[in-house]
Amino acid sequence: MSSEAIAREVARRRTFAIISHPDAGKSTMTEALALHARVIGEAGAIHGKAGRKSTVSDWMEMEKARGISVSSTALQFTYGDAVINLVDTPGHADFSEDTYRVLTAVDAAVMLIDAAKGLEPQTLKLFQVCRHRGIPVITVINKWDRPGRTPLELIDEISERIGLLPTPLYFPVGIAGDFRGLLDRRTGDYVRFTRTAGGATIAPEELMTADAAAARENGEWTAAVEESDLLSEMGQDHDEELFLAGETSPMIFASAMLNFGVRQLLDALVELAPPPAARDSVDDATRDVTDPFSAVVFKVQAGMDSSHRDRLAFMRIVSGEFERGMVVTHAQTGKPFATKYAQAVFGRDRSTVDTAYPGDVVGLVNAMTLAPGDTLYTDDEVRYPPIPSFAPEHFAVLRAVSAGKYKQFRKGMDQLASEGVVQVLRNDLRGDASPVLAAVGPMQFEVVTARMKTEFGVDTAVDFLGFTLARRTDAASADELNRQRGVEVFTRSDGVLLALVSDKWRLQYIQKEHPELTLEPLVAAAD
Numbered sequence: 001m002s003s004e005a006i007a008r009e010v011a012r013r014r015t016f017a018i019i020s021h022p023d024a025g026k027s028t029m030t031e032a033l034a035l036h037a038r039v040i041g042e043a044g045a046i047h048g049k050a051g052r053k054s055t056v057s058d059w060m061e062m063e064k065a066r067g068i069s070v071s072s073t074a075l076q077f078t079y080g081d082a083v084i085n086l087v088d089t090p091g092h093a094d095f096s097e098d099t100y101r102v103l104t105a106v107d108a109a110v111m112l113i114d115a116a117k118g119l120e121p122q123t124l125k126l127f128q129v130c131r132h133r134g135i136p137v138i139t140v141i142n143k144w145d146r147p148g149r150t151p152l153e154l155i156d157e158i159s160e161r162i163g164l165l166p167t168p169l170y171f172p173v174g175i176a177g178d179f180r181g182l183l184d185r186r187t188g189d190y191v192r193f194t195r196t197a198g199g200a201t202i203a204p205e206e207l208m209t210a211d212a213a214a215a216r217e218n219g220e221w222t223a224a225v226e227e228s229d230l231l232s233e234m235g236q237d238h239d240e241e242l243f244l245a246g247e248t249s250p251m252i253f254a255s256a257m258l259n260f261g262v263r264q265l266l267d268a269l270v271e272l273a274p275p276p277a278a279r280d281s282v283d284d285a286t287r288d289v290t291d292p293f294s295a296v297v298f299k300v301q302a303g304m305d306s307s308h309r310d311r312l313a314f315m316r317i318v319s320g321e322f323e324r325g326m327v328v329t330h331a332q333t334g335k336p337f338a339t340k341y342a343q344a345v346f347g348r349d350r351s352t353v354d355t356a357y358p359g360d361v362v363g364l365v366n367a368m369t370l371a372p373g374d375t376l377y378t379d380d381e382v383r384y385p386p387i388p389s390f391a392p393e394h395f396a397v398l399r400a401v402s403a404g405k406y407k408q409f410r411k412g413m414d415q416l417a418s419e420g421v422v423q424v425l426r427n428d429l430r431g432d433a434s435p436v437l438a439a440v441g442p443m444q445f446e447v448v449t450a451r452m453k454t455e456f457g458v459d460t461a462v463d464f465l466g467f468t469l470a471r472r473t474d475a476a477s478a479d480e481l482n483r484q485r486g487v488e489v490f491t492r493s494d495g496v497l498l499a500l501v502s503d504k505w506r507l508q509y510i511q512k513e514h515p516e517l518t519l520e521p522l523v524a525a526a527d
């Protein structure tokens with residue numbers, strides 16, 4: 001394919017993730033987006049709200065039959081001329097480093113907020129990762145069909161707490177709980193919505209002029225116009241440059257359940273979110289999107305079935321055209337990797353991918369040697385910077401319960417550390433038999449014990465440790481730190497020295513008493 005043709009494919013693509021706190025409506029919004037793009041006939045087909053349990057168990061049966069385990073990863077659909085890739089962030093139960101790694105594969109994020117709850121902890125954490133990576137954020141206030149806060153309260157909360165200035169593209173007409181439609185702040189027109197039964201189909205929209213809207217909605221319309229004008233006076237109108245710089249966030253009020261505001265979100269993604277762009281390699285060379293094929297592995301999913309050690313690696317394409325069957329080079333080992341089995345995976349659907357372009361996500365089957373952060377390429381050699389490891393908040397000792405399985409224990413530990421399932425810490429004091437695991441979310445420990453048993457045949461137990469934070473330190477500080485109460489120094493498998501500290505008060509105390517010691521914060525997603 002010519003580079004012009006690849007450039008055209010790239011220009012059509014938008015790759016994004018939804019970041020939200022559990023229950024804000026991410027699944028419902030995903031269904032609504034897909035419904036709008038008409039990949040499914042009726043909302044509910046992807047996650048099967050009503051029959052969620054049976055959907056899940058059917059899927060597990062299917063996974064068993066195929067002997068592979070699959071997690072939702074990327075939904076691709078066309079919307080008009082655009083190709084949209086919605087990369088899934090794992091939900092509450094799986095909250096772990098995986099969630100953060102997914103954000104290294106997207107070009108934009110949609111921050112989904114519950115109108116009644118405002119900013120919630122998980123949204124905040126994920127937002128910080130977006131900020132560090134310079135990912136532009138579109139904000140959606142969801143559940144506007146239910147009682148909630150006022151628009152200006154929500155806008156203030158976001159700008160004051162996280163320093164991101166919302167610039168609503170649309171302003172809601174009707175308070176939360178009485179969602180009538182949206183004032184299009186860029187045209188001054190009114191988009192009036194009509195409810196459909198159960199929100200199962202696209203909500204009909206009626207476009208009205210300001211005068212017609214005023215006659216129709218009376219005080220509700222006037223109130224929306226006044227508040228919108230107030231925002232304009234304060235400079236809160238969309239500015240593409242500031243949005244791409246991560247300073248402002250276009251905002252939309254929506255009801256994923258009723259399918260209100262969903263088209264507006266899709267349009268905003270297509271019009272405002274950036275297409276895939278060139279990336280810098282470790283040696284600071286730039287690989288343009290039309291250069292030969294290259295991709296970064298951002299997630300590895302191993303089979304939970306003990307009889308099949310299948311491993312699926314998900315790559316995001318950075319440059320060039322991907323064709324199934326092509327042989328690429330694995331930059332970390334220099335070895336060839338055949339891509340005969342390439343799949344798109346979302347929910348219960350898997351389909352074979354024959355061609356893909358920058359911004360697309362492809363799952364590679366039997367990817368035993370690939371780890372998160374690895375680069376694949378053809379032609380000119382390239383290696384992209386590794387995915388940063390994230391600040392762990394949970395720490396536990398892992399020990400083998402089954403006696404005499406030391407070799408398998410060690411092998412399993414090395415394997416899981418290399419896959420990035422968990423961070424593994426060691427020091428001389430504790431020895432090798434009971435390493436300390438460090439995780440972003442406690443679920444990661446459960447994955448470790450399950451996989452140690454099924455894949456390596458070792459029963460393990462986890463003993464939680466009383467540390468809550470980790471700081472990067474150096475050899476010169478290690479001895480003094482080890483003498484402090486509530487502190488222990490470890491070497492992580494990538495060689496970084498980490499000081500684990502019991503709590504932030506202890507940390508503050510040590511920093512005050514020993515300002516000479518190195519205790520650098522591990523920023524969630526610093527490059």
Ligand code: G4P
Binds near residue numbers: 028145255
């Ligand atoms: P999540 O993936 O972010 O965890 O959220 P999910 O979509 O599962 O939605 C969480 C709950 O919020 C669901 O209710 C869902 O129906 C509801 N919800 C999502 N979007 C909207 C919205 O725009 N308006 C209203 N009113 N509710 C919304 P549930 O009680 O858990 O399930 P269900 O009984 O409604 O199916």
